[in-house]
Amino acid sequence: MGEVQPILEVTNLKQYFYLKKEKLFGEKQIVRAVDDISFQLYEGETLSIVGESGCGKSTTGRSILRLDEPTDGSISLFGENLLEMTQKQLRVARKDIQIIFQDPYASLNPRRTIRQMLTEAMSIQDVVPKEKQEARMIELMQLVGLQPEYLERYPHEFSGGQRQRIGIARALSVNPKIIICDESVSALDVSIQAQILNLLKKLQKELGLTLLFISHDLSVVRHISDRVIVMYLGKIVEIANKKSLFDTPVHPYTRALFSAIPTVEKGQKRERIILKGDVPSPLNPPSGCRFHTRCPFATEQCKQQEPQLVEVKDGHKTACHYWENFL
């Protein structure tokens, strides 16, 4: 069997943000939101990125669409580097990658009906000929579980879950290959969240979509993913297929993250690892391993030397000097 080509390949991606100088001759402050990460996304899979606020997961998603201009690295879609494209080429490429955000209230224009929104998306990308747009819209509405009559309504007439369905319909309207879901179910109540998760899974199966799922919620991630990336302060600390990660998390941060989640599932008496302190600022990230300030196992080496991602098992990589102790 030949090597499977990734549909999207992110290589050495860096996204820095430059802050205003505090003093006239002072140094420019740099926020290293995403600092040299690489990963591949394969066709038809769901790859999740988890981590806490400020870890760079959302920034990564935005960088892929060039919603922020990445500082360095390459992002290649079907072998073409998105970062070298002109705006015009980029607009064409965005047809293949769509994004759904967390807050369906903020990402829908309140003055447009659903019909206007869908028509606009389809016309910009020129994917559906005018005479077929009507049929396509009805099909889309049914696909996401909304009644076609709702096409004439405005966003405020819908509930949060319904609005997220509209967001999905709009993303699907241009027949994308990849959908980036940025905390797309985080604002929803659990019963509604379950509906949207089921919908995403169903759509993925039916349409052969590839999902990049960005979330802070590990149980949601477990439900939806094939593979998972764990990020901490702009770096990937662990990447593995779902089963391997949930059965044997290796990195101390991943393990602490797992143990911190309150659950109603009984018989899950785990050792509680309570991390000390706050997440450090990405403005001045700690030297060496960025987790060393909170890691209960940190040594002198961790303070000085940055660990590289190494493969510890089949496809399971982690960035920790002492991974052998945690296997």
Added chain:
Amino acid sequence: MEQQKVLEVKNLKTHFFTKEGVSKAVDGVSFYLNKGETIGVVGESGCGKSMTSLSILNLIPSPPGKIVEGEILLHGKNIVGLPQEELRQIRGKKISMIFQEPMTSLNPVITVGEQIAETIRLHEKLPRKQAWDKAVEMLRIVGIPSPEKRAKQEPYQLSGGMRQRVMIAMALACSPDVLIADEPTTALDVTIQAQILEILKDLQQKMGMSIIFITHDLGVVSEMCDKVAVMYAGQVIEEGATEELFEQPLHPYTRGLIDSLPKLYEEQDELQTIEGSVPSPYKYPVGCRYADRCPFARDLCREAQPELIEMAKGRKVRCYQYSEKWNLQESGEL
């Protein structure tokens, strides 16, 4: 041994009188809290859990909100309808509250130490210096590193987790009997949430206060609370000891909620969902408020409201399935 009831909410009804009509946000809620106990009040958005907690200290926006019925007994004494002056004596001293977003509850231009000291001086007639020292001590107790330095900082200089610690320090400064925690960890990351929950548990043991924990997160409830009240459409629909309630939920809604959570330790192909949506608080159905979404609903459920039935001590459910009528109908006698 007779347990000491610290707070009891009896048939509380808080309604909002708006242009659109009367919104019955809280519609007959009852529960009580023993000394040192933690009760979790859970439910989805709009179920009335936050309005219940705000009603206890009469902090509902009024108008349009008004407590139209019911009693709130603090150590057996009704505090509904007390004049503002007397309520102010209770707030912060007997009953304190912490909220989801500390940034909106803290004064942004006053140092956190000052803010805590102010609360202390309001209730205990301490001189400035002593109040300040106590404020610093409180910051130390809630686990803020170098509290002397932090006390002199303003809220924006602290992280989200630290700000929530400051809120807890302020709330507990006068050793209240009851702490109402309204989604206190919802805005925090899980590792920070774990720290805050640990601190709350620890302080509860040391200070012996009772906690009302309002949240939508069933996981947090199962780790924090002794007992749980599940709310739906302005009412408590199930109540019981935490472990029992999660192991054997009685109400179809509670079961639905638990089943729709993605599991952390288990593979599932598809998640269970609850069909439909919550009824509008302006116009509840005549019968059971959950009937339209309930897979077991019968005609009986749509005719009149079910009562909260006590199944065993402390175990209650508002559902016809557990009533005499249901069985009679089953056997065809009704």
